[in-house]
Amino acid sequence: MLNLPRWQTIVIAGITLLSALFALPNLLPASVLDHMPHWYANSRINLGLDLRGGAHFLLEAD
Numbered sequence: 128m129l130n131l132p133r134w135q136t137i138v139i140a141g142i143t144l145l146s147a148l149f150a151l152p153n154l155l156p157a158s159v160l161d162h163m164p165h166w167y168a169n170s171r172i173n174l175g176l177d178l179r180g181g182a183h184f185l186l187e188a189d
Contacts, residue, residue, distance in 0.1 A: 131139075152160060152171045160168040 149170070150172070152163075152168060153174075155163075
């Protein structure tokens with residue numbers, strides 16, 4: 128197992144926690160977001176077409 132210094136473990140845990148907090152508004156339904164602070168509920172990440180499943184290509188051979 129890795130023997131990381133204590134400060135590195137704390138930094139990694141902090142970055143992981145912050146990342147989870149930033150991703151949370153994208154995972155929660157609108158009914159739950161209505162009860163959260165305005166600045167947090169509106170901080171959703173815009174997903175591109177490829178991540179939303181909206182880009183389609185149809186190729187045809189002549």
